[in-house]
Amino acid sequence: MRKYTLIIAEKPDTANRIATALDDKSSPRRETDNGVPFFVAKHESKELVIASALGHLYTVSGVKKREWDYPIFDYQWTPRWIAEKKASKTRAWIKVLSKLAENATEFVDACDYDIEGSIIGYSILKYACNSKETVAKRMKYSTLTKEELKESFNKLLSHLDFELVEAGLARHEVDWLYGINLSRALTLAVKNNNSTYAMLSTGRVQGPILKYIEIREKNIQVFVPTPFWSITAKIRIDEHIFDLEYEKKAIETKTEANNIAAACKVRKGKIDKINVKEFQQKPPVPFDLGTLQREAYKLFKYTPIQTSKIAQHLYVNALISYPRTSSQKLPPTVGYRVILKKLSNAAVYQKLAQSLLAKDTLKPNEGPKFDPAHPSIYPTGNMPEKALDTAEKNIYDLIVRRFLAVFGEPALKQSIKVSVDINQNQFFMTGYRTLKECWIEYYKPYIHSENISLPLLFEDQKVAVQKVTLKDNFTKPPSRYNPQSLLRKMEKEQIGTKATRAMAIQTLYTRKYLEGEQNMVITGLGFEVAGVLKNYCPSVVSSEMTRKLEGKMEQIQLKQDTKQNVLADTIKDLKIVTSSLKHNQSEIGMQLGQKIKQLQLDKRTIGNCPKCQIGKLVIIRSKKTGKRFIGCTNFFENACNTSFPLPQIGTIKPLVSPCKSCGYPVIKVLIKSKHPWRLCLNPNCSDKEQKI
Amino acid sequence: MKCKICSRPVKEKGYCSLHLKAYQNIYGKFVVWEKALGVTWMDYLIKISKNSLSGEWAKEVAKHLIEGESRNDKEK
Numbered sequence: 009m010r011k012y013t014l015i016i017a018e019k020p021d022t023a024n025r026i027a028t029a030l031d032d033k034s035s036p037r038r039e040t041d042n043g044v045p046f047f048v049a050k051h052e053s054k055e056l057v058i059a060s061a062l063g064h065l066y067t068v069s070g071v072k073k074r075e076w077d078y079p080i081f082d083y084q085w086t087p088r089w090i091a092e093k094k095a096s097k098t099r100a101w102i103k104v105l106s107k108l109a110e111n112a113t114e115f116v117d118a119c120d121y122d123i124e125g126s127i128i129g130y131s132i133l134k135y136a137c138n139s140k141e142t143v144a145k146r147m148k149y150s151t152l153t154k155e156e157l158k159e160s161f162n163k164l165l166s167h168l169d170f171e172l173v174e175a176g177l178a179r180h181e182v183d184w185l186y187g188i189n190l191s192r193a194l195t196l197a198v199k200n201n202n203s204t205y206a207m208l209s210t211g212r213v214q215g216p217i218l219k220y221i222e223i224r225e226k227n228i229q230v231f232v233p234t235p236f237w238s239i240t241a242k243i244r245i246d247e248h249i250f251d252l253e254y255e256k257k258a259i260e261t262k263t264e265a266n267n268i269a270a271a272c273k274v275r276k277g278k279i280d281k282i283n284v285k286e287f288q289q290k291p292p293v294p295f296d297l298g299t300l301q302r303e304a305y306k307l308f309k310y311t312p313i314q315t316s317k318i319a320q321h322l323y324v325n326a327l328i329s330y331p332r333t334s335s336q337k338l339p340p341t342v343g344y345r346v347i348l349k350k351l352s353n354a355a356v357y358q359k360l361a362q363s364l365l366a367k368d369t370l371k372p373n374e375g376p377k378f379d380p381a382h383p384s385i386y387p388t389g390n391m392p393e394k395a396l397d398t399a400e401k402n403i404y405d406l407i408v409r410r411f412l413a414v415f416g417e418p419a420l421k422q423s424i425k426v427s428v429d430i431n432q433n434q435f436f437m438t439g440y441r442t443l444k445e446c447w448i449e450y451y452k453p454y455i456h457s458e459n460i461s462l463p464l465l466f467e468d469q470k471v472a473v474q475k476v477t478l479k480d481n482f483t484k485p486p487s488r489y490n491p492q493s494l495l496r497k498m499e500k501e502q503i504g505t506k507a508t509r510a511m512a513i514q515t516l517y518t519r520k521y522l523e524g525e526q527n528m529v530i531t532g533l534g535f536e537v538a539g540v541l542k543n544y545c546p547s548v549v550s551s552e553m554t555r556k557l558e559g560k561m562e563q564i565q566l567k568q569d570t571k572q573n574v575l576a577d578t579i580k581d582l583k584i585v586t587s588s589l590k591h592n593q594s595e596i597g598m599q600l601g602q603k604i605k606q607l608q609l610d611k612r613t614i615g616n617c618p619k620c621q622i623g624k625l626v627i628i629r630s631k632k633t634g635k636r637f638i639g640c641t642n643f644f645e646n647a648c649n650t651s652f653p654l655p656q657i658g659t660i661k662p663l664v665s666p667c668k669s670c671g672y673p674v675i676k677v678l679i680k681s682k683h684p685w686r687l688c689l690n691p692n693c694s695d696k697e698q699k700i
Numbered sequence: 701m702k703c704k705i706c707s708r709p710v711k712e713k714g715y716c717s718l719h720l721k722a723y724q725n726i727y728g729k730f731v732v733w734e735k736a737l738g739v740t741w742m743d744y745l746i747k748i749s750k751n752s753l754s755g756e757w758a759k760e761v762a763k764h765l766i767e768g769e770s771r772n773d774k775e776k
Contacts, residue, residue, distance in 0.1 A: 229755035230722040232729040232748055235736045261736050482753050602707075 012048075012055040014112035015147070016105070018119040020045055020150065020419060021324045023060035026118055029157035030056055044104040051161070061119065065098050066131035067091050068184040078192040079586040081579050085131060102136050109137035115144035116161075117168055120333055121381050123176035124507060144168060150342075152326040172381075175565040178560055182557060186212040188514045189582055190548060193589040194537065195595070198604060201597025206604045208537065210518055211503040212554050213512040218235045218521055218530070219549040220497055221489055222538035225530045231485035236387040237265035238481055241435055242474040243277060243428065246463055252428055252435035258481070268433055268477040273302045277430040279469040285425075288418040291447035293336045293375030294384035295410055298499050300331070300403075303410075304493040307454055308402050311512035311525060316405045319385070324369050326390050328407050332507040333382040335364045336375025342383055344370045346413070350389025357408060360450050362414050372414040373447075386411045389399055409451050416447025424462055428453065430473055437462070451605070488527040500556055501551040520607070522542050544592050545585040553581075614638055614662045614689070615673030620648035625673055627660060636660075638689060652689045655679075659678060669695040705760050715761070720756040726765070742769055 015030075017023035027036035027047035036049040036058070046059040069091035071082040077135065087102055088095035109115070117129035128483060133141040146165040149156050166287045181528060199205050199682035210218070259265040295303070300319065301312040310318070317333035329342070338344075352361035364370065375384075387408045424439040442448065442457035473581035489497070491513065498509050516522040521534030529539070541549045557578070563569035589596065609626065617623040623642030630637065635656060642648035654660060658679035663686060667674050672690035701710040708716035715723055726748065733744045748754045749762035 152710075188713060226718065226721070229751070229757040230718070230725050231755040232725045232758050233751055233753040234729050234732040259733075482751065485755060 010055065010059045011111060011113045013114040013116060014058055014108055015058040015116040015118050016129055017058060017060040017322070018125055018128055019062065020060045022118075022120075023047055023058045024163065025152045025326060026147075026157055026161075026325070027056070027058040029152075029154040030058070030161055034154075041104045041107065042100045044100050046108065049132050053613065055125070056109055057112065058118075059105055060326065061105075061128050061132055062101050062398070064088060064100055064124075064128055064131075065102055065105075065133055068180050070188070076192070078189050078196065078197075078590075080188055080192070081185065081582070083181065085135065087135070090228045102132075105132055105136040106138075109140065109508075115140045116147055116164060117144050118147040119329065120332075121146075121148045121150075121169075121177065122330075122507065123172060123505075126169055126172045126182065127176040128175075130168060133168075149330075150382045151329045152324065153388045153390060154326075157587045171565045171567055173414050174200035174571045175561050178571040178574050181563050181571075181575055182561075185210055185575075185578055185582055186548070190215075190541075190545075190589075191624065193593075194540070194600065197589070197593045197597035198600050199597075201594050202601030202605065204555045204601060204605055204606060204608065206608075208549070208600065209515075210537060210541060211512075211515075212548075212557065213508065214515055214519075215549040215555055216501070216503050216551050217494070217498065217512060218534060218538045219515060219542065220494070221516075221522065221528055221530045221537060222542075224305075224486060225535070226491060228485045228488065233482035233484070235260060235262075236260060236481050236483065238479050239269055239272070239476065240263065240479070241272060241277075241428075241430060243437075244472040244474050245465070245469075248463060250437050250462070252430075252437045255434040255436060265288075265478055265548075269476055272433055272473070272476040274432045275473060277428050277435070277471045278472050279465055279467055279471060280428060280429045280434070281427040282465055282467060283425040283427075283640050285422070285423050286443070287421055289421055289448075290418050291412060291413050291416045292451065294386065294414050295407060296336050296375070296377055296379070296384055297332055298334070298335045298495055298509070299336070299375075299383055300407070301380050301495055301510065302492045302546055303406065304403060304453070305495075307406065308399070309526070310399065310403075311514075313494055313514050314399070317398050317405065319407075322400060322404055322407075323619075325392065326388055327392060327395075327404055328388060329384075329386050330382045331546065333384060334377050334506045335382055335384045336377040337379075338372040338374060338384050338386060338411075342386055344415070347387060347389040348476045350391075351387065351408060352411075354391060358410070361414050364450075366501060368413070370415050371660060374414075383409075397526040408453060409454060413447045413451035416450050417444075418458075419446045420444040426462065426465060428471060430476075435531065436618055488524075488529060490526050502555045503551060504554075505558070533600075533607055534604050536600050540596050542601055544588050544596060547581065548585060613674060614660075616649060617642065617650050618672050618690075619650045623648050625650070625652075652691070655687075658682075667695060669694060671694055705757075705764055719757055719761050722755065722761045723737075725758060726761055742766070745769070 015026060019661050022549055024047060027049045028034050030051045031049035033052060036047040038045060038047055046057060050054045051059060065084050065088055067088045070080055070088045089099040115133060117133060119129035131143050146168050149160040150166055151311045175554050194208035198208065202685045236258040238257060240250040242249050243252060247511050247670050249407050257566045262596035269294055301315045304310045304315040319328065322328045348361045348365050351357045385407055389404055420443040422441045422443055426433045426437050439462035445457055447456055448455055477581045493515060495505055495509060498504055504512050507655060520531055520536060523529050523531055547553045560569055560574045564571055564574060612627045614625040617625050617640040620640060620642050623640040625638050626641055627636055628639045638652040638654055640648040640650040655677055658677045663674045667690065669687040670688065670690045672688050672693060674686055674688050676686055678684045683699050686698050703710055703716035704714045705719050706716060709719050713719040713720060713723065725742050730744055736772055743761045745766050749759050749766060
């Protein structure tokens with residue numbers, strides 16, 4: 009019977025890369041079993057079998073399938089296909105891995121070197137490979153380039169990083185305990201106190217995020233603006249017009265503003281003072297995931313989760329290093345010159361890379377953040393094997409140019425502040441000039457040198473006042489969060505991890521607690537859930553609690569605390585929280601139930617009743633026939649009997665604009681594999697049906 | 701007891717906690733408006749109820765206060 013080393017990768021694409029890198033002929037044999045692919049490679053006369061997971065194959069689930077209730081504190085790690093209906097595909101994966109493990113003599117965990125990767129590898133080795141986690145070795149790499157993978161395999165770590173595994177297991181178990189107990193408490197409160205059902209959820213990270221957005225929304229809704237005035241002037245110097253600002257940006261009373269504006273209605277002003285300053289602007293720091301996500305949102309409006317997915321794809325294709333890092337360090341071991349040489353082969357980066365290669369020493373401008381597992385995000389220098397789509401191209405180019413920019417010299421800038429006297433009132437104008445671009449040149453087009461040029465000026469110079477403008481203003485409410493500002497807030501408050509933040513925000517959208525991508529608006533339901541959590545279990549939405557837990561998880565990794573302690577504390581805290589939720593179940597149910605009923609009604613509402621003008625037209629399903637139709641809500645008050653028939657198949661969606669021909673509400677009908685069509689509810693309408 | 705404006709429970713002065721905060725803001729900012737423009741209380745309420753930068757709850761409270769003042773005037 010043939011013997012081999014079994015290497016476990018995180019995903020099939022990664023397995024393929026590892027197999028190709030380690031095979032002596034760079035041509036591993038691809039085999040499949042039950043639809044599950046794996047690779048066979050020859051490496052220095054040794055046979056290697058490289059198989060992969062499909063993300064997490066095991067998960068935390070409750071021990072007993074008892075009544076759907078809470079609190080629930082008994083759990084175990086089980087195959088995902090048992091715990092989640094949608095994960096049925098993973099069953100075959102586990103089976104094949106178990107089979108491959110039977111004849112393996114050595115085991116190597118080659119999953120990503122981070123918390124999630126470590127748990128994926130550990131759980132497969134423990135559960136699918138018959139407790140091989142204690143004998144398995146570990147591959148550690150930050151890029152999927154052939155060179156690094158080979159080196160990583162030649163210098164295998166003698167065992168798994170058990171501290172990282174422990175911290176990861178604790179994180180999953182704590183999150184499961186919070187998620188299951190709080191979600192069940194909310195769902196059951198609604199179910200037991202209203203004749204309605206809605207799946208509600210919250211968790212350790214979602215709670216605090218929802219609270220931030222709720223607080224911001226409250227501040228916007230209770231905001232009262234106050235008036236203030238601003239004065240600007242236009243002056244002419246050598247046939248050029250320049251804008252001036254009055255020294256006080258906000259004048260508090262209208263009388264004072266009027267008096268100043270009146271006093272400035274003169275023909276001449278005088279330059280009082282000219283202040284010239286030169287200063288250096290340092291290059292940016294290398295990208296960690298958070299800064300990459302923020303920059304990508306700022307430049308391309310990609311959401312954090314989109315950026316994360318694109319970066320992951322670039323990583324799997326060996327174009328960039330491991331992206332889920334919080335490091336802003338770029339150690340020399342990444343091989344600056346090798347990467348720059350490779351980049352200089354691409355025409356688009358050639359000139360910039362060569363100018364850096366010409367330097368005697370290369371020293372990146374590093375940021376303060378450090379990640380023990382990986383350096384910051386950097387390009388490998390490899391060129392894409394396949395054409396990248398626009399989004400991938402954008403993110404790749406951004407990462408390359410950022411990498412180049414961090415080695416640049418500081419830019420030299422000059423600011424000029426000119427103080428102008430207009431009838432004893434002080435105004436200012438400001439100019440900027442970039443004297444030496446240095447790093448800016450490498451980071452273009454993602455930054456541009458903002459230049460506001462001023463002519464040659466001297467003190468006591470007379471200037472012609474062209475115009476003085478008095479403007480009425482009001483203070484503005486705080487801005488709503490956008491993906492960039494929310495990520496920054498989460499980082500500042502130390503909520504979640506670099507890998508989970510984007511997903512936690514996405515979950516709030518999935519649960520219908522948030523809407524609007526650019527300006528995040530909390531929905532009515534989100535508002536009520538945040539209110540309930542704040543009133544009945546404030547610790548769950550407190551940044552302090554989740555920050556403390558993150559700290560404990562880090563302590564596990566540093567061997568300063570144990571998983572058992574952290575979980576015991578979690579259960580203790582959750583017992584208090586769930587008891588308060590249970591005690592106040594009816595109030596919570598009523599509070600949430602009203603909003604859910606409203607939402608459910610909104611979803612079924614088509615528009616206003618064209619006959620009684622008071623009721624709303626809603627989709628109703630007949631209890632007698634089971635058929636659906638549209639009826640007026642006033643029917644139940646015996647005030648209106650308006651009804652319209654509906655197609656019995658397909659999805660119905662109301663359209664915002666009423667029918668152009670008759671003014672009746674219009675719906676869109678969507679039937680699978682058929683063209684969608686619009687339908688006017690008025691049976692006598694001349695424009696009743698139309699394909700969209 | 702329900703809030704004078706919405707169906708939430710009353711916290712103080714006949715308002716729920718959300719409308720109460722808006723009410724407190726309206727009262728607090730009047731001094732600034734009075735100093736800046738020399739407006740009367742009624743003018744101030746009308747101005748903020750129509751200002752697009754005012755929050756929805758602040759507008760609701762302002763409108764409610766305007767109605768209350770008008771009712772009082774009629775009764776007088």
